Amino acid sequence: MQLKVLYDELTVRQKIKQMAKEIENYYKDKTDTIYAICVLKGSIHFFSELVLNINMNVDYSFVHVSSYAGTESTGKIRVKSWVEESLENKYVLVVEDIVDTGNTLRYILNYLKKQRPAELKIAALVEKKKYDHGIPIDFVGFTVGDVFLVGYGLDYEEKYRNLPYIGYLE
């Protein structure tokens, strides 16, 4: 398989800055603190870059879930760690690197909703339109079709996560 660049480093960083401004504008009249949840492992770089560019108070939390084998979703979500604090009355922003089948996000949202946050919003660096996942994403970076992406946190069998750009395997 050959690795090709889809969005170079500058394009990714500029997009994340733009998303950070959108997010800031959305929250600034609602709350003084965003409770951002990073979905590990894939969202690590997006999360870090995003919160560094949001000019308001952001509390961090992490969930670690996985469901992929190679390029296919197994459909079974394995939870490796979960949020420990109460989410009650918090302005929760779930930060995902990619929404593909939507299985991961659906699972996460289902549990987070039960914790009665004031609001539950979603930011995704990439939304894939291969399936109709049916989940409205509030803040989207890039929209792609049927292509398997790597880099900027996205992996293929744990490889390529640390590429500073988003590429695809052909």
Ligand SMILES: O=P(O)(O)OC[C@H]1O[C@H](OP(=O)(O)OP(=O)(O)O)[C@H](O)[C@@H]1O
């Ligand atoms: O919409 P879906 O089809 O569920 O795909 C999206 C999820 O898949 C990837 O995680 P993965 O399970 O590969 O774990 P990782 O984040 O540790 O790579 C990605 O980081 C998303 O969380």
Ligand code: HPA
């Ligand atoms: O395109 C992808 N790349 C890496 N991980 C993923 N998880 C869902 N879709 C993808």
